[in-house]
Amino acid sequence: MRGALAAAQQAEIVAFARSQVEAQIADDRLDPAAVGRGIGDQIGLACRVSPFHGSRRLGVARALRFDLPGVRDLLACGRISEEIAATVVSETRDLDAARRRRVDEQICAAGITELSARRAAAVVARLAYEADRAAYVARGRTARKDRRVGLRPAPDTMSVLSGLLPVEQGVACLAALRKHTDAVVAAGDTRTRDQIMADTLVERVTGQAHAEDVDVEVGIVLPVDALVDPDGAAADVTGHGPIPARIAHDILDNTKGRRWWRRLFATPTGGLVGADPRRRCFDGVLAHLIRVRDGGRCRDPFCDAPIRHLDHIHPYRAGGPTSLGNGRGVCVRGNHVRELPGWRVELVHDGRGRHPHTVRTTTPTGHSYVSRAGPN
Numbered sequence: 039m040r041g042a043l044a045a046a047q048q049a050e051i052v053a054f055a056r057s058q059v060e061a062q063i064a065d066d067r068l069d070p071a072a073v074g075r076g077i078g079d080q081i082g083l084a085c086r087v088s089p090f091h092g093s094r095r096l097g098v099a100r101a102l103r104f105d106l107p108g109v110r111d112l113l114a115c116g117r118i119s120e121e122i123a124a125t126v127v128s129e130t131r132d133l134d135a136a137r138r139r140r141v142d143e144q145i146c147a148a149g150i151t152e153l154s155a156r157r158a159a160a161v162v163a164r165l166a167y168e169a170d171r172a173a174y175v176a177r178g179r180t181a182r183k184d185r186r187v188g189l190r191p192a193p194d195t196m197s198v199l200s201g202l203l204p205v206e207q208g209v210a211c212l213a214a215l216r217k218h219t220d221a222v223v224a225a226g227d228t229r230t231r232d233q234i235m236a237d238t239l240v241e242r243v244t245g246q247a248h249a250e251d252v253d254v255e256v257g258i259v260l261p262v263d264a265l266v267d268p269d270g271a272a273a274d275v276t277g278h279g280p281i282p283a284r285i286a287h288d289i290l291d292n293t294k295g296r297r298w299w300r301r302l303f304a305t306p307t308g309g310l311v312g313a314d315p316r317r318r319c320f321d322g323v324l325a326h327l328i329r330v331r332d333g334g335r336c337r338d339p340f341c342d343a344p345i346r347h348l349d350h351i352h353p354y355r356a357g358g359p360t361s362l363g364n365g366r367g368v369c370v371r372g373n374h375v376r377e378l379p380g381w382r383v384e385l386v387h388d389g390r391g392r393h394p395h396t397v398r399t400t401t402p403t404g405h406s407y408v409s410r411a412g413p414n
C-alpha cells in the first residue's frame with residue numbers, strides 16, 4: 039500500500055511540475071533560463087521537507103515516470119520499497135535515456151523483488167556499472183567534489199559530526215584515531231576507547247589541548263527566567279537547538295577556553311540594536327542577533343540548512359529597514375527563490391511582545407507557510 043501511495047504521489051508531483059513549467063513559460067516576467075526553478079522548493083513546502091529533499095523527490099518522480107517504467111510498476115504494486123526505487127534512480131542518474139531503460143528491464147528480470155534491500159542495491163549498482171563503465175568510473179571521481187562536513191543534533195544534548203569523505207581519507211582518519219588510542223591506552227589512560235577517540239577527534243580538529251575547553255565562540259541563549267531558576271528553563275545553543283539551562287551553566291562554568299561563550303538573553307525588546315536602519319547590510323551585533331534568534335538555521339519553513347545570507351524580509355530596494363525585525367537568516371537557495379515571480383515573503387510579527395518573530399512565505403500557487411523563530 040505504501041508503494042501504491044508513493045507512486046500516486048509521484049504522479050501528482052510530475053503533474054504539478056508540468057503545470058508550473060507551463061505557468062512559468064506563460065509568465066513573461068521570468069527569465070527563460072530560470073524556468074523550472076522554485077518547483078522543488080514548492081514541493082518541499084507542500085511535503086513538509088527541505089527544498090533539497092523537495093527537489094530530490096521531484097527528480098525521483100520524473101525518472102520513474104519517464105525512464106524507469108518497470109521499476110515504477112514494481113513500486114506501484116508494492117513489490118519493492120521506495121528506498122530501492124530511489125536507489126535505482128540514483129545509481130542510473132548519469133545514464134542516457136536508452137541505457138536507463140535497458141537497465142530498467144534488466145532490473146525487473148533480475149528478480150530484485152526477492153532480495154534484501156542491501157543485496158538489491160548491490161544488483162542495481164552492478165547493472166548500472168555494466169551499462170556504462172566509463173561513466174560510472176567518472177562519476178566516482180566527480181563525487182569526490184561533494185566532500186563535506188555536517189553537524190546535526192542528537193538526543194540528550196549530544197550532536198553528530200559527520201564527514202562525507204573519499205573512502206581512503208575516511209579510512210585513514212579512523213585508523214589514525216585508533217592508533218593514537220592504542221598508544222594512550224597502553225600508557226594507562228582510564229577513559230574508554232570510544233571516549234578517547236571522540237576526545238582526540240575534537241582536540242585535533244580544534245587544536246585544543248583538551249576536548250572540553252571549547253575555545254571558539256559559541257552562542258548560548260539563556261531565557262531571562264534561567265537567571266532566577268536555572269532548573270526551570272531551556273537554553274539554546276546557536277546552530278544546534280535547545281539544551282537544559284542547567285547544562286548550559288555547567289558548560290559556561292567548566293570550560294577553560296580563552297574566549298568567552300557568548301551569553302545572550304532572550305528578551306525580545308527590539309529597537310536597541312541596529313542603530314541605523316538605513317544601512318544596506320546586516321552586520322556587527324545586529325547580524326549576530328539575527329543568526330542567534332534564527333538558531334543558525336535558514337528561516338524558510340522546513341529548510342534547516344545553515345544560514346548563508348541575511349535577507350531583508352521587506353526588500354531594501356522597496357524601503358525595507360535594516361533592522362532585527364526585518365532581517366532573517368536564509369540559505370543560498372532560499373535567498374534566490376524568493377526573487378522568482380509569484381513568491382512573496384512577509385513579516386507577520388516582528389518578535390516584540392508576546393509573539394515570536396514570524397514570517398509568512400507564499401508560493402506562486404497561493405499556498406502559504408509560516409516560520410516562527412525560536413524553539414516553538
Ligand SMILES: [Zn+2]
Nearest residue numbers: 336341369372
Ligand atoms: Zn533554506
